[in-house]
Amino acid sequence: MKQTPGKKLRVALLGCGVVGSQVIRLMREQADDLAARVGAPLELAGVAVRRPGRARDVDVDPELITTDAEALVTRDDVDIVVEVIGGIEPARSLILAAMNSGKSVVTANKALLAEDGATIHRAARDNSVDLYFEAAVAGAIPLIRPLRESLAGDHVHRVLGIVNGTTNYILDKMDSSGASFSDALEEAQALGYAEADPTADVEGFDAAAKAAILAGIAFHSRVTAADVHREGITEITATDVASAKAMGYVIKLLAICARSEDGRSFGVRVHPAMIPRTHPLAGVREAYNAVFVEAESAGQLMFYGAGAGGAPTASAVLGDIVAVARNRLAGTRGPEESTYADLTVHPVGETVTRYHVSLDVADKPGVLARVADMFAKQDVSIQTVRQEGLGADAQLVLVTHRASDAALSATIDGLRELDIVRDVVSVMRVEGEDAS
Amino acid sequence: MKQTPGKKLRVALLGCGVVGSQVIRLMREQADDLAARVGAPLELAGVAVRRPGRARDVDVDPELITTDAEALVTRDDVDIVVEVIGGIEPARSLILAAMNSGKSVVTANKALLAEDGATIHRAARDNSVDLYFEAAVAGAIPLIRPLRESLAGDHVHRVLGIVNGTTNYILDKMDSSGASFSDALEEAQALGYAEADPTADVEGFDAAAKAAILAGIAFHSRVTAADVHREGITEITATDVASAKAMGYVIKLLAICARSEDGRSFGVRVHPAMIPRTHPLAGVREAYNAVFVEAESAGQLMFYGAGAGGAPTASAVLGDIVAVARNRLAGTRGPEESTYADLTVHPVGETVTRYHVSLDVADKPGVLARVADMFAKQDVSIQTVRQEGLGADAQLVLVTHRASDAALSATIDGLRELDIVRDVVSVMRVEGEDAS
Numbered sequence: 078m079k080q081t082p083g084k085k086l087r088v089a090l091l092g093c094g095v096v097g098s099q100v101i102r103l104m105r106e107q108a109d110d111l112a113a114r115v116g117a118p119l120e121l122a123g124v125a126v127r128r129p130g131r132a133r134d135v136d137v138d139p140e141l142i143t144t145d146a147e148a149l150v151t152r153d154d155v156d157i158v159v160e161v162i163g164g165i166e167p168a169r170s171l172i173l174a175a176m177n178s179g180k181s182v183v184t185a186n187k188a189l190l191a192e193d194g195a196t197i198h199r200a201a202r203d204n205s206v207d208l209y210f211e212a213a214v215a216g217a218i219p220l221i222r223p224l225r226e227s228l229a230g231d232h233v234h235r236v237l238g239i240v241n242g243t244t245n246y247i248l249d250k251m252d253s254s255g256a257s258f259s260d261a262l263e264e265a266q267a268l269g270y271a272e273a274d275p276t277a278d279v280e281g282f283d284a285a286a287k288a289a290i291l292a293g294i295a296f297h298s299r300v301t302a303a304d305v306h307r308e309g310i311t312e313i314t315a316t317d318v319a320s321a322k323a324m325g326y327v328i329k330l331l332a333i334c335a336r337s338e339d340g341r342s343f344g345v346r347v348h349p350a351m352i353p354r355t356h357p358l359a360g361v362r363e364a365y366n367a368v369f370v371e372a373e374s375a376g377q378l379m380f381y382g383a384g385a386g387g388a389p390t391a392s393a394v395l396g397d398i399v400a401v402a403r404n405r406l407a408g409t410r411g412p413e414e415s416t417y418a419d420l421t422v423h424p425v426g427e428t429v430t431r432y433h434v435s436l437d438v439a440d441k442p443g444v445l446a447r448v449a450d451m452f453a454k455q456d457v458s459i460q461t462v463r464q465e466g467l468g469a470d471a472q473l474v475l476v477t478h479r480a481s482d483a484a485l486s487a488t489i490d491g492l493r494e495l496d497i498v499r500d501v502v503s504v505m506r507v508e509g510e511d512a513s
Numbered sequence: 514m515k516q517t518p519g520k521k522l523r524v525a526l527l528g529c530g531v532v533g534s535q536v537i538r539l540m541r542e543q544a545d546d547l548a549a550r551v552g553a554p555l556e557l558a559g560v561a562v563r564r565p566g567r568a569r570d571v572d573v574d575p576e577l578i579t580t581d582a583e584a585l586v587t588r589d590d591v592d593i594v595v596e597v598i599g600g601i602e603p604a605r606s607l608i609l610a611a612m613n614s615g616k617s618v619v620t621a622n623k624a625l626l627a628e629d630g631a632t633i634h635r636a637a638r639d640n641s642v643d644l645y646f647e648a649a650v651a652g653a654i655p656l657i658r659p660l661r662e663s664l665a666g667d668h669v670h671r672v673l674g675i676v677n678g679t680t681n682y683i684l685d686k687m688d689s690s691g692a693s694f695s696d697a698l699e700e701a702q703a704l705g706y707a708e709a710d711p712t713a714d715v716e717g718f719d720a721a722a723k724a725a726i727l728a729g730i731a732f733h734s735r736v737t738a739a740d741v742h743r744e745g746i747t748e749i750t751a752t753d754v755a756s757a758k759a760m761g762y763v764i765k766l767l768a769i770c771a772r773s774e775d776g777r778s779f780g781v782r783v784h785p786a787m788i789p790r791t792h793p794l795a796g797v798r799e800a801y802n803a804v805f806v807e808a809e810s811a812g813q814l815m816f817y818g819a820g821a822g823g824a825p826t827a828s829a830v831l832g833d834i835v836a837v838a839r840n841r842l843a844g845t846r847g848p849e850e851s852t853y854a855d856l857t858v859h860p861v862g863e864t865v866t867r868y869h870v871s872l873d874v875a876d877k878p879g880v881l882a883r884v885a886d887m888f889a890k891q892d893v894s895i896q897t898v899r900q901e902g903l904g905a906d907a908q909l910v911l912v913t914h915r916a917s918d919a920a921l922s923a924t925i926d927g928l929r930e931l932d933i934v935r936d937v938v939s940v941m942r943v944e945g946e947d948a949s
Contacts, residue, residue, distance in 0.1 A: 103810060107668065113853040114665050114733070211663060217811035219655070219663035227647060227655035229550050230831020232543065297549070357796070357817075374539060374828035375653035378818035381793075382811065392810035395666020409845035417549040 086115065086402045087122035089155040089180075091146055091171055092162040096185060096212070097124070098134040099391035100159060104398075111395070115402040123149045125171075134387070150175035157401050159394060160184040161212075165192060176200040176208075181405060183397040185212035185390055191286035191302040194293065198414035207410050209397035214287045215240050215366045217389030218382040219396075224294045224370065225412055231372040233295040236334040237508070238368030239361050240287040242384040243278035244310050244330040246270045246364045248349070251318045252327055258313055270364050280309035284332045284347040292334035292345040295370070297418035300345060306425035308348035317503050320435065320465075320474070326351035327359045331508060335428075342423040351433055352509035359509075426483035431460070431507040436473045436492065437500035444497050448473060451495065455488040456480070476507060522551065522838045523558035525591040525616070527582055527607055528598040532621060532648070533560070534570040535827035536595060540834075547831070551838040559585045561607075570823070586611035593837050595830060596620040597648075601628060612636040612644075617841060619833040621648035621826055627722035627738040630729065634850035643846050645833035650723045651676050651802045653825030654818040655832075660730045660806065661848055667808040669731040672770040673944070674804030675797050676723040678820040679714035680746050680766040682706045682800045684785070687754045688763055694749055706800050716745035720768050720783040728770035728781040731806070733854035736781060742861035744784035753939050756871065756901075756910070762787035763795045767944060771864075778857040780864050787869055788945035795945075862919035867896070867943040872909045872928065873936035880933050884909060887931065891924040892916070912943060 088104070090097055104111065104119055112118040124137055125146035143149055150158050150171050158175040160182060162168045168189050172182050177200065184190070190197065190213055201208035211221045215238075224233070239245050243265060250261040262279065265271035277283045285305040293300040310330050321328050331350045336343045352359055357379060361367045366384025371377050383389040404410055438444050445462065452459055458478040465472045477485070485504070492498045524540070526533055540547065540555055548554040560573055561582035579585055586594050586607050594611040596618060598604045604625050608618050613636065620626070626633065626649055637644035647657045651674075660669070675681050679701060686697040698715065701707035713719045721741040729736040746766050757764050767786045772779045788795055793815060797803045802820025807813050819825040840846055874880050881898065888895055894914040901908045913921070921940070928934045 099810070103666065107666070110668070110733075110854075111666065114851060217808075218814060219659035222658060222663050223655035226836055227658050227829065227832045229835035230539065230543070230547065230833075231828040232546070297546075360793070360796075372653075372828065374535070374824040374831070376819040376822075376825055378654060378816070380814070380816060382814035386812075388810040389812055392667040392808060393663065395810070396663045397666075399665035400662055403848065404845075407845050409840075409843050412839065415550060418546075 084406065085118045085120050086156045086405060087120050087154050088157045088159055088398060089122045089149045089152070090124045091150070091158065091160045091168070093124050093126045093133055093137065094161070095134075095387040096161045096390045096394065099387040100161065100394050101137060102135045103391055103395055111399060114399055116406050117402070119398065119402060122152065122155045125149045146171050147174060150180065151178040155180055156405055157398060158182050159398065160186055161394065162186070163188065165189055169193060169197070172197055173200050176204045176206050179204060179206060181207035181401045183209045183394055183401055185210065185394060187213040187283065187286040187290060191289040194290070194301070194414070195299055202413055205410065207401045207404055209401055209411060211397050212390045212393035214290055215368060215380070216382070216384040216386060217392045218366060218368070218380050218384065220291070220368055220380050221294065223380070224291065225415075228370070228372055228375060231374050233370060233372045234336050235371040236291050236295050236332075236368060237371075238332055239329055239358060239366050240332045240368065240384060241278055241284040241330060242364030242366060243271045243275065244284070245361060245366070247279070248310060248313070248318075248328055248330065249362050251313070251315060252322065255315055255319065257315050258311060279311050281307045281330065281347045284330060288332035288334055288345050288347050291332070292343060293416070295334055296336065296343050296420050297415045298343075298420045299416045300422060304345055304422040306344070306346040306348070306428075310349050313349055317505070321351050325354050326507070327354055328505070329358060329361070333508070337423060337427070342421040344423050344425065344428050346425055346428060348506060350506040350508040352507075356509040426481060426486070428482040429479050430482075431479055431510065432477045432485050433503075433505045433507050434475045434477070434489070435502040436475070436498050437502055438471055438473050439497040439499060440468045440471055441497060445473065447495060447497055448475070448492065451491045452477070452488050454491065455484045457484050457488050472502065520842065521554045521556050522592045522841060523556050523590050524593045524595055524834060525558045525585045525588070526560045527586070527594065527596045527604070529560050529562045529569055529573065530597070531570075531823040532597040532826045532830065535823040536597065536830050537573060538571045539827055539831050547835060550835055552842050553838070555834065555838060558588065558591045561585045582607050583610060586616065587614040591616055592841055593834060594618050595834065596622055597830065598622070599624065601625055605629060605633070608633055609636050612640045612642050615640060615642060617643035617837045619645045619830055619837055621646065621830060623649040623719065623722040623726060627725040630726070630737070630850070631735060638849055641846065643837045643840055645837055645847060646726075647833050648826045648829035650726055651804060651816070652818070652820040652822060653828045654802055654804070654816050654820065656727070656804055656816055657730065659816070660727065661851075664806070664808055664811065667810050669806060669808045670772050671807040672727050672731050672768075672804060673807075674768055675765055675794060675802050676768045676804065676820060677714055677720040677766060678800030678802060679707045679711065680720070681797060681802070683715070684746060684749070684754075684764055684766065685798050687749070687751060688758065691751055691755065693751050694747060715747050717743045717766065717783045720766060724768035724770055724781050724783050727768070728779060729852070731770055732772065732779050732856050733851045734779075734856045735852045736858060740781055740858040742780070742782040742784070742864075746785050749785055753941070757787050761790050762943070763790055764941070765794060765797070769944070773859060773863070778859040780859050780861065782861055782864060784942060786942040786944040788943075792945040862917060862922070864918040865915050866918075867915055867946065868913045868921050869939075869941045869943050870911045870913070870925070871938040872911070872934050873938055874907055874909050875933040875935060876904045876907055877933060881909065883931060883933055884911070884928065887927045888913070888924050890927065891920040893920050893924050908938065
């Protein structure tokens with residue numbers, strides 16, 4: 078690309094943690110390449126941090142460090158603001174201040190985009206600046222750009238994937254070693270795959286934010302985290318994992334954005350589910366991410382890679398910086414938020430899938446008949462049923478055909494009232510099978 | 514996106530075969546969605562075909578059909594030219610004429626881009642128009658855009674994948690059923706996966722063109738099909754496939770673009786290779802494609818999907834049409850060709866990988882010692898050796914550690930001269946293993 082003489086693009090960085098320090102390192106190490114690809118040099122204009130004295134993974138010129146993020150994002154000599162602080166505030170205020178000052182923004186902030194993306198996108202449009210956020214979903218895996226641009230001529234039916242590395246690490250560990258949830262979590266924490274407070278990951282909040290962003294782009298509608306049905310993995314037991322394994326399944330935390338059959342609404346949900354071991358997502362190990370996209374013409378696409386980590390996330394941020402920088406040089410902007418379709422998010426009760434249900438039942442004749450009758454009353458058809466254990470330890474394990482979440486819930490409520498059902502041990506969705 | 518009042522974007526289509534007819538169908542069926550995503554309606558301005566009377570998969574207004582492609586691409590009311598004719602001429606002349614008349618171009622033409630991409634890219638730059646070609650490589654799989662844009666801030670080390678659906682179908686069939694190459698080819702032809710003249714696919718020309726395009730983008734250098742070391746699959750026998758299977762391998766036709774260790778040159782090659790059955794590419798069945806991209810910061814990424822077919826390819830073309838249309842409305846252009854790195858393509862002799870060698874040997878004492886000595890002379894280290902069969906049918910099967918192609922070739926030449934080696938039955942590269 079031709080160099081624009083004299084012009085350089087100045088980048089302000091908000092946050093200098095795991096991702097921010099890698100962004101600085103890469104901007105420095107790849108300066109010549111980036112300049113050639115952009116058409117002008119990129120220069121670090123300043124780095125806003127909370128604790129300037131803190132030890133960092135990268136050397137930063139002390140003169141670039143500031144605690145006054147607000148002043149930095151509105152400075153006249155800044156072209157692009159990169160936000161890698163995370164969380165809602167002060168990130169939102171800083172991004173809005175930057176945009177109102179005419180800066181383009183690159184962010185990795187899934188929580189903010191899922192909670193209040195509308196405000197941020199509107200500010201980008203009103204100020205004619207760019208908003209790029211490839212790093213907000215699935216780390217280094219190019220997913221936002223393919224969905225927003227490559228599939229812009231197609232009709233997406235479903236996005237289904239593993240978008241949280243921490244929970245995948247934990248579930249993979251439970252599956253491979255038989256560990257309990259708490260032991261697997263502890264190991265993930267020791268290895269840096271899980272935070273000291275793991276709530277955002279293990280309760281599915283992180284995956285739900287990503288699901289909201291993906292659904293909004295895939296279905297050209299506005300989706301917030303509140304629209305996402307969310308269940309975490311904290312109640313998954315070693316027994317659940319072993320039982321899934323025995324049946325040829327593995328348990329994964331899935332994010333699923335699926336259009337309804339009439340195409341006029343869609344559902345967004347994050348929950349653990351059993352998938353067949355032969356499904357490509359079953360082979361996604363450790364902290365990796367993988368996402369399936371099913372589109373009308375393209376068919377089934379899969380994207381796989383590192384979903385988190387400093388360098389992979391920084392790679393996605395850098396890609397966005399190059400795009401935004403090229404746009405600024407050309408006096409143009411990338412694609413805006415697209416919400417024209419304005420589809421409704423349907424309640425989780427309308428979700429249709431298969432279920433795996435384990436029941437502790439009394440050791441009496443006629444138990445199966447009464448259990449089966451309860452499923453039949455709600456029109457939930459049973460595909461397989463088998464008894465595990467004997468006598469007082471007997472469990473009934475049932476797998477249903479496709480049924481609505483509402484019908485299944487009513488069935489479970491009914492089962493709980495039967496005197497012969499001592500306990501509903503587990504209820505889990507089964508995904509990734511074509512069989513109905 | 515805001516609609517631009519009164520403005521519409523007019524598309525001229527060159528070719529109305531498998532892909533072109535799907536492009537017309539999708540433009541019609543998704544007209545409202547496309548208009549909303551572009552910000553203005555897309556309209557078909559004309560369709561150039563060779564045989565206007567021919568039956569087509571889609572109804573086209575006869576008034577739009579023309580045999581005068583040259584007149585169509587220069588018409589004042591055309592904004593975007595979509596070329597899905599394929600081949601070098603007349604595609605090249607038509608694309609150049611279109612660009613010289615200020616039209617942006619979307620093409621699926623891998624052969625032309627790999628043979629003479631420089632001319633086409635130069636014309637796009639000189640005329641300030643867009644050139645988009647997502648559909649030229651791996652059909653519906655977003656690969657060009659992620660490499661060109663998402664990874665623009667990263668340093669790509671290697672691109673490795675299955676980029677030809679026909680050969681993958683044939684090799685998969687040979688693997689799963691034990692069929693010979695010619696039987697599997699016949700089946701592929703009967704099912705429409707292979708052309709009546711299958712040369713471009715089975716001799717690796719199609720994959721080589723795609724490899725040239727991928728390498729050029731990944732390494733920011735100019736690469737043509739002539740730079741690609743190319744071997745097809747016509748000499749793969751059922752015995753090769755069975756022998757690979759017995760050792761836990763599967764044979765795939767791979768395209769490999771790999772930077773040298775010093776980073777100053779790279780190699781591009783297309784050839785059959787053995788990969789372990791545990792490798793994710795081993796699970797790519799039938800006519801599917803999958804490509805690994807290994808980058809410094811992003812780590813290992815994989816892209817998977819339908820690599821050919823009318824609708825999937827049309828999905829990629831439509832995505833490009835939307836991008837080009839948005840650019841025209843905004844008065845801007847997408848990224849230009851990037852060849853600033855100007856790296857050298859090194860000869861295949863410098864390629865370093867592992868090899869699987871089968872030898873028909875005499876039934877004499879001391880055979881292994883003499884064979885091993887020949888490898889040692891060229892400094893090729895042997896990882897495993899085993900004898901298959903007995904007496905006059907004895908075969909030696911050797912797998913080497915990593916060695917250069919040149920050293921391996923010299924070893925094979927030497928082996929052929931040994932009186933105890935009756936035949937060099939097969940020599941095949943082994944890829945996808947970390948072991949050295």
